[in-house]
Amino acid sequence: MKIIKTIPYIPTNVEVENLGPNKVRVIAYPFEAGYAITLAHPLRRLLLSSSVGLAPIALKIENVTHEFDSIRGIVEDVSPFIVNLKNIRFLEKDTLGADEKIFLEYSFQGPLVLTGAHLVNEQIDVVNKEAVLATINEDATLKFSVIVQKGIGYVPSEDIRVLIPEDYIPLDAYFTPVRKAVYEIENVLVEDNPTYEKIIFDIETDGQINPHKAFQQAIAIMHSQMSIFDADMSSIPTAQKQASEDNYDFKDLLIKIDSLSLTARCFNCLDRIGIRYIGELVMMSENDLKNIKNMGKKSYDEIADKLQELGYPVGTELEEDKKTALGKKIAKLKS
Template identity: 70%
Template sequence: MKTIKTAPYIPTDINIEESNKNRIKVSVYPFESGYAITLAHPIRRLLLSSSVGYAPIGLKIEGVTHEFDSVRGISEDVSPFIINLKNIRFVYKAFAESEEQVVVNYSFKGPMGLTGADLANDVLDVVNKEAYLATINEDAVLNFSIIVQKGMGYVPSEEIRKVVPEDFIPLDAYFTPVKKAIYEIENVLVEDNPSYEKIVFDIETDGQIEPYKAFQEAIAVMHAQMSIFGADITAVPAIAKGSADDAAELKDLMVKIDTLNLSARCFNCLDRTGIRYIGELVLMGENDLKNIKNMGKKSYDEIAEKLQELGYPVGSELPSELVLSLNKKIIKMKN
């Protein structure tokens, strides 16, 4: 005779498997049937959207007036210099962690190859010290200042322009330190019942934050968001139509594809086709992607891998309401 329950089973086990210092697998179990997906999806969304990171949001180069300028004695023009700078992942030194923003001035004399390691100082450290920034020729001097900001998610340069001084070039800011957050749900046996579930999270960060700390912070954000329901529910206003989770997901899907750090060949293939946003790729099926002009197998595999890391494998099905909102948003942004 099947036992009649009066309360759901409470998970009792959590295991952490470390692949390397920036990647872990977290297994949590056992959950009642259907409970795992209920918790796993919002945790993934919070990992990707609410983890705090650091990014350069403003750049000022001596003698430069705009982002399409060139710099005397530097091999790179300003535009590729900016792209290289946005790929450098900063982190504040311990005593500066309470600061939301820091402004740092640099001066370098050639000949030298400038890398991320050269940008580390008493206030900032750099995670990817080997990242290339520029080549300074002999007898050339490069003086520049950057503004590094603490933040969440992605903020386009159009919004950044409102918060940086006029003499700084505003930069698209991709703060999120979580590179990958995906999950799988497996069945586990509990007292001869095989219908219980296990969540296996696969979390990878860029080194700005330890992956388990990012996981803990996502859980803390979820608890804080849920705390409203501990208040007097008679005082809570009527819930508006629409899903806040869908709204957050829409915002993430409207991030530009240049944040994916695609190879130049792959990016140019999409750019020539007029594809600007991650959501456009998510809406496309396998055949649609492969039929893009000049889309080779290597470029397709690169895109498929990036979408998989974001939790949207090629061919993923989105809720119909989200698809409708996404299509409307894309049309509006392109017109």
């Protein structure tokens, strides 16, 4: 039976399939005709451009002055050594702040085929431990330092030069942990209507982040970017404003804090006082967060960085009506 709609169809089905190590397929349907591409394309761009990863940003090798030099007793020159280093995918052992750098110091004696596994220490882990970095000859010693930092996207070495000590060689930094993000759109039948659509997303990461979690974070970033359009309602007539306040979209604030990938210590601090949703963190002031029992500086900085990434810096002031409505929704979810 043909009907005249007043609102678009809301998708009801989502499926997640594990395709292998660090590979997932996310399927969602049914969407109105044209809606699938409207959502899928920006999500793909956010996955590739805004997923947070770790990368080496600078290198210092003993007795080496520039990137076109050679290293005594090492098969590889500095240039191929740098290429190999940039292929190493690091994994943080303790959550870093937004501008925090890890300074790694290494010294290796030959003969040795140096791989990613040799770089693992109390500060850092490596995803691709089998990746070859250098071949050290007998009676040779290789001493070097690496600076690793968290970031998004690609940052050229020219921009990094001003952020590191002068005696280090700046490196092009490719932070993105998402190797592949592709989607297909298929038609699906709904009540004899074949024009509805299904999105099939295939996502693969390098192991720094779970691909399903990367997808969730891309969705959260999309919500936070779009929230700017709700920021200033002062020019909207009162009746229209009230109608909007009754229909706030809290999707990004009603996501559980599990999706933030917090360290165990940080998560436990929040869990002990019953914090379950991102919205509860957003509604807390800086003092409220810092006064949580066992909340150290590292844990506080970790939460602050996560909220900043989502577009809700600590101390974000929500409109009173929005804050009240959010509190009621969270209370209902927790009841």
